[in-house]
Amino acid sequence: MKKGKMFIVSGPSGVGKGTVIKALLELRKDVCMSVSATTRPPRPGEMDGVQYYFLDRETFQDWVARDEFLEHMEYVGNCYGTPKRYVDTAMEKGQNVLLEIDVQGALEIAVKRPETVLIFILPPSWEELERRLVLRGTDSPEKIQKRLQRAKEEFRAAQAYQYFVVNDTVEEAVRELDAIMTAEHCRPGARTEAMLGGL
Numbered sequence: 396m397k398k399g400k401m402f403i404v405s406g407p408s409g410v411g412k413g414t415v416i417k418a419l420l421e422l423r424k425d426v427c428m429s430v431s432a433t434t435r436p437p438r439p440g441e442m443d444g445v446q447y448y449f450l451d452r453e454t455f456q457d458w459v460a461r462d463e464f465l466e467h468m469e470y471v472g473n474c475y476g477t478p479k480r481y482v483d484t485a486m487e488k489g490q491n492v493l494l495e496i497d498v499q500g501a502l503e504i505a506v507k508r509p510e511t512v513l514i515f516i517l518p519p520s521w522e523e524l525e526r527r528l529v530l531r532g533t534d535s536p537e538k539i540q541k542r543l544q545r546a547k548e549e550f551r552a553a554q555a556y557q558y559f560v561v562n563d564t565v566e567e568a569v570r571e572l573d574a575i576m577t578a579e580h581c582r583p584g585a586r587t588e589a590m591l592g593g594l
Contacts, residue, residue: 398580399425399486401508403494404572405500405553406516406544410527411562412495415516418569419493423576427485429494432458435473448478455591465507466500478506490574500550504553512579513556519563521547 406412420426420453432448434455443449450458459467465474477500482492494504499513505511518524525545528539553559558575562568580586 397489397580398456399488399490399492400510401482401486401492401494401504402431402512402514402576402578402579403496403504403592404514404516405496405498405501405549405556406562407518407549408542410516410529410546411527411565411568412516412520415425415560415562415568415572416493416495417468418565419572421498422569422573425489426491426493426549426576428483429477429482429492431542432478433473434475451584456496464481464504466496489571498549502555507546512575513553514558514560514575515550515567517550517555517561518546524526571593 396439399464402410404416416428420428430444430446430448432450432455434450434452435447437443437447437449441447441449452474455476458464458476458478463478463480464476465479470476470561482494485492486557496500496504498519501513505513518527521543525539525543527562528534528542534542558579560571560575
């Protein structure tokens with residue numbers, strides 16, 4: 396059985412990452428989403444081990460001390476982290492594991508796991524990203540401008556990524572993500588491991 400790979404998808408707020416990822420998961424049965432751990436309480440309808448692993452702060456800190464996370468951070472008073480165990484188990488079973496995290500967390504993981512594939516989702520233009528943020532109708536004009544500024548900062552920080560996918564249409568973005576995953580499994584290391592064992 397071929398081993399799965401870890402793919403990280405990042406991109407600015409409003410670029411449509413969630414929609415693209417959902418469509419990719421429907422297309423490829425060899426891809427699963429990583430489940431993060433958090434200290435925030437579950438929201439109505441959320442189940443432990445599905446949306447998140449819900450931990451108390453003491454347990455979370457214990458996991459940090461035991462180096463159980465690929466990356467972790469604190470945001471608005473709650474801790475979030477990507478558990479190694481879930482990712483490694485899924486990859487051993489041949490699943491490609493998809494992580495949707497920010498650029499900072501992605502680069503942190505890439506230092507520990509250089510074989511990680513980093514993909515940044517871009518809007519067709521900054522004007523289009525602004526239009527999408529306005530259409531969402533959830534943010535004030537001031538907040539939208541802050542989101543756009545943050546998007547440009549993330550774009551600059553993501554120059555270390557291997558792939559940039561432009562989300563002009565969801566269908567085309569999914570096609571490109573699918574092609575990237577297929578190509579990554581055609582690299583010499585991935586293709587020749589089993590063959591070399593028979594030499």
